[in-house]
Amino acid sequence: MGVQVESVESEAARAVNAALTGSFVAGVCFVALTWTTTQAKSVRSASPWQTDPYDVVVSFTEFVVPAMLLLMALRMLLWRTGRHRSQPAFRAAQLVRAATATTGLVAVTVASDWIAVVVGANHAVWTKPTTPVLIGALAVLTAATAAGLMVQRKAVRQLLPDRSHDGDWLDDIEPLATRLWGGRAVVGPVCYRSITAFIRRHDIAVPAAAAMAAGTAIAGLQAHGEKWTDPTLVLFAVVVATSGFFGMAMLVNHLIVFITPASPLNRKGRAVRAAVTAAALGIPAAVAVRATLFYLLGGVIGHTPSGLLLLVTGCGVIVGTLTFAVGMASARS
Numbered sequence: 001m002g003v004q005v006e007s008v009e010s011e012a013a014r015a016v017n018a019a020l021t022g023s024f025v026a027g028v029c030f031v032a033l034t035w036t037t038t039q040a041k042s043v044r045s046a047s048p049w050q051t052d053p054y055d056v057v058v059s060f061t062e063f064v065v066p067a068m069l070l071l072m073a074l075r076m077l078l079w080r081t082g083r084h085r086s087q088p089a090f091r092a093a094q095l096v097r098a099a100t101a102t103t104g105l106v107a108v109t110v111a112s113d114w115i116a117v118v119v120g121a122n123h124a125v126w127t128k129p130t131t132p133v134l135i136g137a138l139a140v141l142t143a144a145t146a147a148g149l150m151v152q153r154k155a156v157r158q159l160l161p162d163r164s165h166d167g168d169w170l171d172d173i174e175p176l177a178t179r180l181w182g183g184r185a186v187v188g189p190v191c192y193r194s195i196t197a198f199i200r201r202h203d204i205a206v207p208a209a210a211a212m213a214a215g216t217a218i219a220g221l222q223a224h225g226e227k228w229t230d231p232t233l234v235l236f237a238v239v240v241a242t243s244g245f246f247g248m249a250m251l252v253n254h255l256i257v258f259i260t261p262a263s264p265l266n267r268k269g270r271a272v273r274a275a276v277t278a279a280a281l282g283i284p285a286a287v288a289v290r291a292t293l294f295y296l297l298g299g300v301i302g303h304t305p306s307g308l309l310l311l312v313t314g315c316g317v318i319v320g321t322l323t324f325a326v327g328m329a330s331a332r333s
Contacts, residue, residue, distance in 0.1 A: 011158065012092065012155075012158045012159055013087065013092070015096075015151075015154055015155035015158045015159070016079070016092050016095055016096055016155055016159070018151040018154070018155065019095075019096050019099045019100070019148075019151055019152040019154075019155035020072065020076065020095060020096075020099050021151075022099065022103065022144075022147060022148030022149075022150075022151045022152060023069070023072070023098075023099035023100075023102045023103050023148055023152065024069060024072075025144050025147075025148060026102075026103050026106050026141070026144045026145045026147075026148040027065050027066070027068070027069045027102055027103070027106060028069075029140065029141045029144050030061075030065055030106045030109065030110075030141055030145075031062070031065060031066050031069075033134075033137050033138065033141055034058055034061070034062040034109070035062060037049070037050070037058075037134065038058065038059075038062060042130070043130060043134070045125060045127075046125060046126060046127040046130035046131045046134070047122070047131070047134055048113070048116040048117045048120070048121050048122055048123075048126065048131065048134070048135075049112065049113045049116035049117075049121065049122075050122055050125075051121065051122055052287065052288050052290070052291075053112075053288030053289055054112045054113060054115070054116045054121065056284055056285075056287055056288040057108060057109050057112040057288070058109055058112070058113075059244075059284075060244045060245065060248060060284065061105045061106070061108070061109045063214070063218070063245075064105060064245075064248050064252070065102055065105055065106060068098060068101065068102040068105070068252070069102065071098065071169070071258075072095065072098050072099065072102070074176060075091070075095060075098075075169065075172055075176065076095070077176060077179055077180070078091070078172055078175055078176055078179060079091065079092075079095060088166075088167065089159075089166065090164055090165070090166040090167040090168075090171075090257075091167070091172065092159060093159050093164035094164045094167075094168070094169065094256055094257055096152060096155045096156055096159055097164055097255055097256045097257070098255075098256040099148075099152055099155075100149070100152040100153075100156065100255075101252055101255045101256055103145055103148040103149055103152060104149070106141070106145050106148075107145050107149065110138065110141055110142050110145055113138055114138065114142070117135055117138070164256075164257050165257055165260070167257075167260075168257050168258060168259055168260040169256070169257070169258045169259070170196040170199060170200065170258075170259060170260075171196075173192060173195070173196060174189065174192040177192075197262065199259055200259060200260060200261060200262040201262045203253075203259040203260075203261050203262070204250075204273070204276065206259070207246060207249040207250060207253065207259075208246050210245075210249065211242050211243075211245035211246035211249055212242045212246075214241070214242075214245050215238055215239075215240075215241030215242030215243075215244070215245050215246075216238050216241075216242065218241050219234060219237035219238040219240075219241050220234075220238075222237055223237065230305055232304075232305040232306050232309065233305040235305075235309065236305050236308055236309045236312075239283065239309060239312070239313065240283055240284050240287055240312065243279075243280040243281075243283035243284060243316065244280070244281070244283065244284040246280045247277050247278075247279075247280030247281035247282075247283075247284075248281075250273065250276065250277040250280065251277055251281070254273075254277075267327075267328070268328070270327065271323075271324050271327030271328045272324065274323050274324070274327050275320040275321070275323045275324035275327065276320065277323075278319050278320050278322075278323035279316040279317060279319055279320025279321075279323070280316065280320075281319075282315050282316040282318070282319030282320065283312045283313065283315065283316040284312075285315070285319075286311060286312040286315035286316065287308075287312055290308065290311065290312070293311060293315070294311075297311075
């Protein structure tokens, strides 16, 4: 696809650097806290946010945030390399979008954790000094997140008008590969164009396949670690993880323009994408509030793996259908 190469002014470039720095500070602090509270059993046992619905949020963002940081770090090799030369405006805008989206995911998790603290979730297992230290670390992360969002807001303002749709992240695959391999092209330009064209033609299938691979791997590790023997329980974990990662991927792609569709979308295409994304995110959301759903349904669906699978997939279908209907109705108005 065509790439705009309008240069980014030095003041705007400094704003981009500040936005990226803010995102990495908040992101690294977030990874350190969440991985400690999820992987260290002695710490997790005293965490206010160790159970659902708070844990559902963390279980996805603890993987998505570091993945976003890695993607930004790779693309920053081109940004840093060319800081004294013209920078494509779309690259700057997309990096700021990515930084803001990453810090936003951290902010959502921080808000969820604070709700757990305020309502006294799992208060019976709070211990000293572990729980107060965790709350103090959460306060530090909150400050870093707020600071990051402030500098990113400034960067967004300085990069207006937003040129983020003049290209996508795939446009930087070839120059990034050349950069990583010391100036030598790994494969020919035709091969790069074929790869990127394939991904753009299958901009839903590719994230879906990646989400399924990640979801299956994580569910498999969880099943192995907790010694599950019920195949339906394993399937339930795979469905929830895959759906969550796919929904996150679609949402993030909409925000940072990682993949641009090969053909422009009509209103039905946009409604379908919104519906698929909402349905995928609706499944882990249903897991988070399953106790409330069980109560509302009056025990019609049992607390079994098969009942849970039916409940959450049904919620996903309902959310997706409603989203599609609203999208089509708003497009007509």
